[in-house]
Amino acid sequence: MGIATDTTTPADGVPAVTVLPEGHHHRHISRMLILPGVVLLLLLVLFPVVMEVYISLTTWTPTSGSQWYLAYRDWTWFSNYWDGLTSPSFLHALLRTVVITIAATGIEFLLGFGLALLFLEKFLGRQVLTVLFLVPMMIVPAVSGFVFYLLLQTNGPVNYILTALLPGTVELQWLTNPSLAPISVTLVDIWQWTPLMFLILLAGLMAVPEDQIQAADILGASWYQKLRHVVMPIVKPIILIALIIRGMEAFKIFDAAWLLTQGGPGEVSSTISVKLYREAFQNSQWSYVAALAIVVMIIVSVAASQAIKPLEQRQGGAS
């Protein structure tokens, strides 16, 4: 737009160095900037989703021999959706994923918060120890799935250590016992992502001004009162962000769950992602999977639009 900026001369009564006028050139450049991004989204997201809706209304599968765009020949309206929403197996997977998400996020928060409190005061080696806590979240999930598979074998090191610590012989079947398998899946998530929670919360706690704590000390505030009235008001928005982001990611859990138990035994540890994967690639129920995927996307979108609000405020406020 070049010299066009000069329309905001003092003669117009507008200070020279303020926001540029929202002119037509302006809109032009902003369109040019976001164009590649919008194309990428349309091509790789919008089009596939439209396609998914289309296929979900049919009984088409790749094995039926015809191309996907001819799927209308097997039109069934909403029967896939009906099957999904009345299928106990799908509803259980959905419920299970919600439970795992809440449990994992909650435990990660408690552990992370406890750790962050331990790190709050300066001590020798704090920097090094903080960096070492980064390690689990940098491990490629395919590797964490694999190593927990080793650790949690019935004759593996975890049971061995538990036997050493507890009375009696511990022979827990972490991966094959129906009530333990979902717990094992949750454990991997907790191991991998507690460090993130810890880092976020530590950053939040460090932001609490020391003089406020000292002032509370002088006023004779107890440990709990300080936490409740001095620390919490400052840290609360950060806690909220940490919980939302972690919850969002935990809901998608696949890699570790798949490598650990493949959703088994039976389906007792299959999360929503594992369930969809199995239906698609083991049962070839493509149109059914498409319908389930749409249902999941609608649920996630509704949850997301609520969850994102604090994030957006934070972004807006910080800029």
Place this chain on the structure above:
Amino acid sequence: MKALVTAARVALISLVLVIFLFPVYWTVTMAFKPADEWTPTSGKIYWLPDQPTLDNFRRIFGGTPGGSASFLVSTPINATDSIVNSLITATFGSLLALVVGTFTAYGISRYRAGGNMLGFSVLQLRMFPPIAVIIPVLFLWTYLHLFDTRLGLILIYGAVTFPFVVWLMKSFFDEVPREISEAAIVDGCTQFGAFWKSVLPLVKGGLATTALFVFILNWSDFLIALVLAGNKIVTAPVFLSQINSAATGQEFGSRAALGVILITPPLLLSILIQKHLVRGLTFGAIKR
């Protein structure tokens, strides 16, 4: 008294750290164990490799472990191709996301392009379980002959990590005062010139951080490579999950060896971007 409290604090932290690092320790030691130490056959658990060996590494690079009878005869495997595939797809996928995402981020940050909707929908993308979105992509890729190709993976990696780039770079651009680009324009730069010559150099550090961060994400992917490739083009994480042999079943040592190779780049890179790790993983919402 104070010293005692600190000592107790460090002891507690160390204990938790030992628990958290144990799986990593187990992966690394497993990579150097000979086959008869992989699992406790006679009830003995090998906390350290009794007879440390490089056989596992030789095995995943096509070698037939010499001398050691512990390896039963099995077809040679070679992870080189899969590592190369991972490197290429993660690198170019990240570049694609970086280029497209940086422009978008600047558009949103500087010009409020797309109103509030664009930023929002970009972030929302991140919330969908990938498997829910990827199945139609699979149909599309098969139709376009992009299934099981590097280009196909590059495109999808670019799209999947695009939201991270947008939100991270937006948070960096937001920190650059508007006056910088306005001054450049007054000096005769075009809008794009102002962006290229005066704004971009200021966010160099942020750009590098974002690049490394996105690379780590793409390098770590398992699900996408499992669904959209896996016959001709296999990435390292998928290869790892498939190392088996008829004779010994799952080859724990060889898997661990590849695992060690896989986890090394993210660990090293994360040290470089340590300062911005939280910012990255929270989409720029928390700046530390």
